[in-house]
Amino acid sequence: MTRLITPQMPEAELFTNAEAAVDRLQALYEQATGFLGDSFARAMQKFEPGTRYRAFYPEIRFTNSSYAQVDSRLSFGHVSQPGTHATTVTRPDLFRAYLTQQIGLLIRNHGQPVQIGPSNTPIPLHFAVANTPDLIVPHEGAAGFTLRDVFDVPDLATTNDDIVNGTHVSEDGSGPLSLFTAQRVDYSLARLAHYTATDPEHFQNHVLFTNYQFYVSEFEAYARTQLADPDSGYTSFVSTGNIEISSPDAPLDTPAKLPQMPCYHLKREDGSGITLVNIGVGPSNAKTATDHIAVLRPHAWLMVGHCAGLRNTQALGDFVLAHAYLREDHVLDDDLPVWVPIPALAEIQIALEQAVAEVTRLSGYDLKRIMRTGTVATIDNRNWELRDQSGPVQRLSQSRAIALDMESATIAANGYRFRVPYGTLLCVSDKPLHGELKLPGMASAFYTTQVSRHLHIGIRAMEALRGMPLERLHSRKLRSFDETAFL
Numbered sequence: 001m002t003r004l005i006t007p008q009m010p011e012a013e014l015f016t017n018a019e020a021a022v023d024r025l026q027a028l029y030e031q032a033t034g035f036l037g038d039s040f041a042r043a044m045q046k047f048e049p050g051t052r053y054r055a056f057y058p059e060i061r062f063t064n065s066s067y068a069q070v071d072s073r074l075s076f077g078h079v080s081q082p083g084t085h086a087t088t089v090t091r092p093d094l095f096r097a098y099l100t101q102q103i104g105l106l107i108r109n110h111g112q113p114v115q116i117g118p119s120n121t122p123i124p125l126h127f128a129v130a131n132t133p134d135l136i137v138p139h140e141g142a143a144g145f146t147l148r149d150v151f152d153v154p155d156l157a158t159t160n161d162d163i164v165n166g167t168h169v170s171e172d173g174s175g176p177l178s179l180f181t182a183q184r185v186d187y188s189l190a191r192l193a194h195y196t197a198t199d200p201e202h203f204q205n206h207v208l209f210t211n212y213q214f215y216v217s218e219f220e221a222y223a224r225t226q227l228a229d230p231d232s233g234y235t236s237f238v239s240t241g242n243i244e245i246s247s248p249d250a251p252l253d254t255p256a257k258l259p260q261m262p263c264y265h266l267k268r269e270d271g272s273g274i275t276l277v278n279i280g281v282g283p284s285n286a287k288t289a290t291d292h293i294a295v296l297r298p299h300a301w302l303m304v305g306h307c308a309g310l311r312n313t314q315a316l317g318d319f320v321l322a323h324a325y326l327r328e329d330h331v332l333d334d335d336l337p338v339w340v341p342i343p344a345l346a347e348i349q350i351a352l353e354q355a356v357a358e359v360t361r362l363s364g365y366d367l368k369r370i371m372r373t374g375t376v377a378t379i380d381n382r383n384w385e386l387r388d389q390s391g392p393v394q395r396l397s398q399s400r401a402i403a404l405d406m407e408s409a410t411i412a413a414n415g416y417r418f419r420v421p422y423g424t425l426l427c428v429s430d431k432p433l434h435g436e437l438k439l440p441g442m443a444s445a446f447y448t449t450q451v452s453r454h455l456h457i458g459i460r461a462m463e464a465l466r467g468m469p470l471e472r473l474h475s476r477k478l479r480s481f482d483e484t485a486f487l
Helices: 018-045 096-110 182-196 214-227 283-296 346-360 390-398 408-418 445-466
Strands: 003-005 013-015 051-053 056-064 083-088 114-122 206-210 234-239 243-245 263-268 274-278 300-303 306-309 319-328 371-379 401-405 422-430
Touching: 013 018, 018 051, 018 056, 018 096, 018 114, 056 096, 083 114, 083 182, 096 114, 114 182, 182 283, 206 214, 206 283, 206 445, 214 234, 214 263, 214 274, 214 445, 283 408, 300 346, 300 408, 300 445, 319 346, 319 401, 319 408, 346 371, 346 422, 346 445, 371 408, 390 401, 401 422, 408 422, 422 445
Parallel strands: 003 051, 206 274, 206 300, 300 422, 306 422, 319 371, 371 401
Antiparallel strands: 013 114, 056 083, 056 114, 234 243, 234 263, 263 274, 306 401, 319 422
16 A cells, blocks of 8 residues: 655745745745655655655635725735635745735735645646756656656646636635646746756746847847946846846857747846747747736737738838737637637737837828738738739738738737736738748848847837836736735
């Protein structure tokens, strides 16, 4: 008979102070992961047959008994009806500021304590030792015992987006307190490190996505100018491979082999800096990146990439501000049906338009010479131009699309799905319907200049959004009928 060994954990306790509650979450998490790490190290040295080790994620549980409404202007920080709500928690060290804020709102808005204690969800060994460099979980069969007989391993059957997609069914009758369970977060943290080659700790609250390498060089150049300015508020720049510099003249050794989606982080002490992700081309990469970055709960993400201009009146280098999306990317059809509208968010639209005006020094009617606002079509076929044009062109015309790319609608749709404010400002790089194809000879000096202007517009928009109160940026437009309390 298998002997189950678990750590002696303290009983659940009520807290009316958010800082103290997060301290307890941290203590529970460290105790559980420390137990698993020590047990794994011992098992690798001398395995004891018939023994199984298990530890559990910490849990936040909140019970509300009143139908009284809180301040209806706030889209988060409260539950909508009486009942018990709960969520498991991982990496309280990484999410300390977020957890303190969300728990504090819950306590303050309802006048009720939160309960902190162990959950009944086991921590997979791989996630428990992920931040312990000297403990490497071997592949199945490489150890002297069957790993799954001794330790819990990641279980995709319970690692899903059911809460986000509105299909969650509770096993104990409690409602979800947050959009992601602990094991879903752990899964994404591991994927982020793999795909971006930077640790999750470096990600900032404002994320720019691009599909072109030129933007990376410009971002590094901008970062160095900010590090040279002691009043900029930026403290360091992190490149792929976790290479961090705080001096504007410090060298950056680029890894010989770049990851699938290189990330670069211009950091501020409070995490309100800017992260740039080069997702490359295609909706699959766009979905993968946003699927995992969403668990970090960024305050906004924007797409600043290249697109095909669809109107003859557009010129190479012109900007496109998306206010609607034609979704033919297909990667999110099972999670978010295409009949779901993806609305433009006024706060993001205004920030982007004002940023274009500030950087270009154009306004009003003059701004229309270089920027169009309209529908952006996102497709999953890079060589769509080679197909019979009658069908695609007719659909594009009926949708009133003014630009076409392979990422923007995916990023916007996942922003909608994950309740992350989103926006799109593209730069026209070719006009395939009008004989101007994207060819090497078209990389003119004018177009190269536009890359720099485009990136600076995205950065300026993010800086404007950084100064906006969270309750205004995270509006009710992204919240469903019965939302989780946590943002």
